[in-house]
Amino acid sequence: MNFWRTLRVAWEGLTLNKGRSFLTTLGLIIGVAAVIVMMAVSAGAEAEIADQIDALGANLIVVMPAFQPGGVAGMGRARSGLAYPDDLEAIRQGVDGINGVSAEQSTVQEIRTGGNTLSGISIVGTTADFLAVRQSAVALGRFITDEDNTRRNEVAVLGSGIAQELFGEQNPLGQRIRIGSVNFVVAGVMERKGVVGNTDYDARVYIPLSVVFQRYSTSRFGGDTLNTVLVSAESRGAMEQVMQDITMVLARQRGVPTSEPDFGLMTQDTVIQAAASTTEAFRNLLGWVAGISLVVGGIGIMNIMLVSVTERTREIGLRQALGARPRDVRLQFLLEAITLSLIGGLGGILAGVGGSYVFGELGTMRTALVPMSVPLAFAAAATVGIFFGYYPATQAAQLDPIEALRRE
Amino acid sequence: MTRTEDDQGADDVEKRVIETSGLTRVYGRGDVAVHALRGIDMTVDPGEFVALMGASGSGKSTLMNILGCLDRPTEGSYVLEGEDVSQLNKDKLAGIRNRRIGFVFQSYNLLPRLTALKNVMLPLMYNGHQSLSKGEMRERAVSVLEAVGLGDRIDHRPNELSGGEQQRVAIARALVNDPSLVLADEPTGNLDSKSGDEIMALLRQLHRSGATIVMVTHSAHDAAKAQRIMALRDGRVTARDLGVEAARRLESVTSLEGEAR
Ligand SMILES: Nc1ncnc2c1ncn2[C@@H]1O[C@H](COP(=O)(O)OP(=O)(O)OP(=O)(O)O)[C@@H](O)[C@H]1O
Ligand SMILES: [Mg+2]
Numbered sequence: 001m002n003f004w005r006t007l008r009v010a011w012e013g014l015t016l017n018k019g020r021s022f023l024t025t026l027g028l029i030i031g032v033a034a035v036i037v038m039m040a041v042s043a044g045a046e047a048e049i050a051d052q053i054d055a056l057g058a059n060l061i062v063v064m065p066a067f068q069p070g071g072v073a074g075m076g077r078a079r080s081g082l083a084y085p086d087d088l089e090a091i092r093q094g095v096d097g098i099n100g101v102s103a104e105q106s107t108v109q110e111i112r113t114g115g116n117t118l119s120g121i122s123i124v125g126t127t128a129d130f131l132a133v134r135q136s137a138v139a140l141g142r143f144i145t146d147e148d149n150t151r152r153n154e155v156a157v158l159g160s161g162i163a164q165e166l167f168g169e170q171n172p173l174g175q176r177i178r179i180g181s182v183n184f185v186v187a188g189v190m191e192r193k194g195v196v197g198n199t200d201y202d203a204r205v206y207i208p209l210s211v212v213f214q215r216y217s218t219s220r221f222g223g224d225t226l227n228t229v230l231v232s233a234e235s236r237g238a239m240e241q242v243m244q245d246i247t248m249v250l251a252r253q254r255g256v257p258t259s260e261p262d263f264g265l266m267t268q269d270t271v272i273q274a275a276a277s278t279t280e281a282f283r284n285l286l287g288w289v290a291g292i293s294l295v296v297g298g299i300g301i302m303n304i305m306l307v308s309v310t311e312r313t314r315e316i317g318l319r320q321a322l323g324a325r326p327r328d329v330r331l332q333f334l335l336e337a338i339t340l341s342l343i344g345g346l347g348g349i350l351a352g353v354g355g356s357y358v359f360g361e362l363g364t365m366r367t368a369l370v371p372m373s374v375p376l377a378f379a380a381a382a383t384v385g386i387f388f389g390y391y392p393a394t395q396a397a398q399l400d401p402i403e404a405l406r407r408e
Numbered sequence: 409m410t411r412t413e414d415d416q417g418a419d420d421v422e423k424r425v426i427e428t429s430g431l432t433r434v435y436g437r438g439d440v441a442v443h444a445l446r447g448i449d450m451t452v453d454p455g456e457f458v459a460l461m462g463a464s465g466s467g468k469s470t471l472m473n474i475l476g477c478l479d480r481p482t483e484g485s486y487v488l489e490g491e492d493v494s495q496l497n498k499d500k501l502a503g504i505r506n507r508r509i510g511f512v513f514q515s516y517n518l519l520p521r522l523t524a525l526k527n528v529m530l531p532l533m534y535n536g537h538q539s540l541s542k543g544e545m546r547e548r549a550v551s552v553l554e555a556v557g558l559g560d561r562i563d564h565r566p567n568e569l570s571g572g573e574q575q576r577v578a579i580a581r582a583l584v585n586d587p588s589l590v591l592a593d594e595p596t597g598n599l600d601s602k603s604g605d606e607i608m609a610l611l612r613q614l615h616r617s618g619a620t621i622v623m624v625t626h627s628a629h630d631a632a633k634a635q636r637i638m639a640l641r642d643g644r645v646t647a648r649d650l651g652v653e654a655a656r657r658l659e660s661v662t663s664l665e666g667e668a669r
Contacts, residue, residue: 321476401479
């Protein structure tokens, strides 16, 4: 019997018991859906990491104070911050191959103009090198300068969104705004940058770092000390050398041995690793779910095929009597199993694509559908069908025609 | 006219359809072994219509299964149209069943979910030697269904047909690949006498058109429609050309035997 006719016969066999066939495919539907969701979540996590790297800026080195061994965790002198401006200056002067050194210290304040009030705005104190380090640009006016920092000028550079909200069509340059209880003059407006990672760059306001320390700092972080210093290397290749130099220069500056620095360095690679390890656990879990459901689904198919062979023994005997060879019978039941699996695969693809979408929409997890996962899932389902359909199909093919015909 | 042992040698030119020698079939082994056939030598010539009688358990069905290539003998040879088929493999036997043998069962054995037409088309589907198109298959199936008088029932399913009609569908199915041998194991066994007579009339008509038929029956009335009656007892051939009167006696004996059980 030719392939297509056998496929027809297999299909007719399946439609004999639609409800049962559907229930049998449920395991596979779950398995295939899990494969697709898993891949979508992985891809989403990767995109998330890529965004974090973007947010960090390429070739960025983050310098942080280290936890002090011996201090009680989280208390007293558990951390001793990096000094402003001395540590910054030491790196700027002592390390070659860098685009800039910057620091950011944020506070959340209310902004008022003559008519408008915006509350809960992120105010970022920083230095002139911010532009180089964060790969940002000014659209209007100027950015914070070194002079602003040394003189503690009360000038502000607005994110594009803030400028729009406060001044609309009006020119913001030279306008007065009140941030918390301090009056500032608007010196510039940033270019649109949008949301990167979790940060909406357009909804921030930049002021000199020294002003944050003077006007908004609480003593919690120890006065004029920083939690992070950001260094941008000129190239990825230069990173290794730059990191070594920073360690040496900063250790000398802070009077600690280079072998036991009281600070640490972090790069995008460290961030990638950290992010990857958290998503990996989830990915592994889903991978196991997918694998186990595929196997369970396959066993379900094998089970139902064995039942089907038993129920239809007489039919098999008759077909043999009419000239079906063992291989014709095997192909018929194998195709039945494969068809069943492929239906499961199709259902799984629908459920998986839908599931990925719902996951993404709910915001529980970022997902990005991987086009390859669809043929992959289909192939997985087909493989399960062949693998678990083979045994029942062979059982059917090996039946003795007379025995089979005699069965009730 | 009936053939006898003596004149068989005369037409060597024409190959015998069936020629067996020393066929035995043992079910199981050791203490529980059942010797269903104990050395069957028989011949059937082209165009013959042979009835096979014998008590229940005498080995008729066992013999028919071997003649139909559904089973292989334990010992002995079976030459079908000049080819020894007694030790062929499963694939070869399937091919022979498909193209050279038409088997009619006592219980019709139609697939319940298929229409009469589809049931008759089944053997065509497994005929790898002839790749007929769907349309050609349909055409052939329709023409045999018409030949058995069911031209107006082709789209009926078995549960919409009477027993006699179902058996006619089964006969159409046996004929659709134009076999050289038609085997029928108690084809009227499940039918009332009227339907049984219709089936017998059909088989006779088939015989007149040249078919070679071997039929198992318990009824002397049916056996009388055949050209020659063979008798089996305990796995051995006891008569090769039994007269109708003898067949009647045999029938009463076997039915007595049947009652004695
Ligand atoms: N599969 C089997 N296993 C064991 N013994 C069997 C098997 N098939 C048949 N037999 C035995 O072989 C003998 C012949 O059986 P067979 O079916 O050929 O008889 P029969 O002449 O067709 O009888 P009936 O007229 O009742 O159909 C019987 O004794 C039967 O019990
Ligand atoms: Mg029998």
